[in-house]
Amino acid sequence: MKWKKVGRIIKPEDFDFEWMSSHAQNPFAEHVGEDLFKIHFASRDKLNRSRGGYILIDITKPSEILEITKYPTLELGDRGCFDDSGAMPSCIVDCDDKKYLYYLGWTQAKTVPFLFFIGLAISEDNGKTYKKYSKAPIFGRTFHDPYLTAMPWIIREDGVWKMWYVSCTGWQEESIDKPNSKNEHFYHIRYATSNDGISWVSDGTVCIDFVDKEYAIARPVVYKESEIYKMWYCYRGGNDTYRAGYAESDDGINWNRMDNIVGIDVSDNDWDSGMICYPSVFEHKKQKYMLYNGGNNYGENGTGLAILES
Numbered sequence: 001m002k003w004k005k006v007g008r009i010i011k012p013e014d015f016d017f018e019w020m021s022s023h024a025q026n027p028f029a030e031h032v033g034e035d036l037f038k039i040h041f042a043s044r045d046k047l048n049r050s051r052g053g054y055i056l057i058d059i060t061k062p063s064e065i066l067e068i069t070k071y072p073t074l075e076l077g078d079r080g081c082f083d084d085s086g087a088m089p090s091c092i093v094d095c096d097d098k099k100y101l102y103y104l105g106w107t108q109a110k111t112v113p114f115l116f117f118i119g120l121a122i123s124e125d126n127g128k129t130y131k132k133y134s135k136a137p138i139f140g141r142t143f144h145d146p147y148l149t150a151m152p153w154i155i156r157e158d159g160v161w162k163m164w165y166v167s168c169t170g171w172q173e174e175s176i177d178k179p180n181s182k183n184e185h186f187y188h189i190r191y192a193t194s195n196d197g198i199s200w201v202s203d204g205t206v207c208i209d210f211v212d213k214e215y216a217i218a219r220p221v222v223y224k225e226s227e228i229y230k231m232w233y234c235y236r237g238g239n240d241t242y243r244a245g246y247a248e249s250d251d252g253i254n255w256n257r258m259d260n261i262v263g264i265d266v267s268d269n270d271w272d273s274g275m276i277c278y279p280s281v282f283e284h285k286k287q288k289y290m291l292y293n294g295g296n297n298y299g300e301n302g303t304g305l306a307i308l309e310s
Helices: none
Strands: 003-010 022-033 036-044 050-058 065-068 086-095 098-108 114-123 149-157 160-173 183-194 206-208 214-225 228-237 243-249 255-257 277-284 287-293 303-308
Touching (some): 003 036, 022 086, 050 098, 098 149, 206 214, 206 243, 214 277, 228 277, 243 277
Parallel strands (some): 022 277, 050 086, 114 149, 149 214, 183 214
Antiparallel strands (some): 003 303, 022 036, 036 050, 050 065, 086 098, 098 114, 149 160, 160 183, 183 206, 214 228, 228 243, 277 287, 287 303
């Protein structure tokens, strides 16, 4: 594969909204008709709290923003809830005449910097507004996921809802003798299923696991092509900055990592010279596109677009 970078299509500094002080993180595309796409993402306010929003673009002219949400599609949860510090959209699934927006809710903690869990918001007006299904996560701590769950990607297939998600395997503290030492998280990608998109079951199956010095594998995006499941994600370890990863599977459970063929990497000296993270690939009229974050702080300076050349 070889990707041609188009450039940044979302620059948070161009907008003057209280909830959008920085970041356009975890982008993904929703096709809304003809060549029009909503690009969903999470932005942060000056207190570093995340909310969901979107821009509307014509994919043939991606540098021109046709519309932007003045108000968040996802708001913070009530104080003390799992999403009181952030609600970050992750994927949308059409279900009959409703839209299910799955999101990552996060809150601050004391012994570790944060906690992530998976929430759901539902739209009954074709995506104009979303209402949270519950004040609690729909997929939180379980026997197999005792630390955190996050960044779900979900598809419906033959009556089964299939979810690939991030699960934490533990935290490692650099030094217990230093109260301000850095807590390092370890998380990888697992698999769960549901009959209704709300109640989920996971047996702890790991889809993408650590290799070498990796400690974080994040944000799966899965689609099926020619009976093959294909997953994009990002990973880090060693150089401590994210790079794009890619894997294929016959069954959606057992995956073969093929990171060597992703065909996109950091720039030498541009807005995305720090990392390539949260890649989200979609297809329109037989052309594949990739949304991604660059920079040094997980989407702080916006979202980029790339086009598959080969």
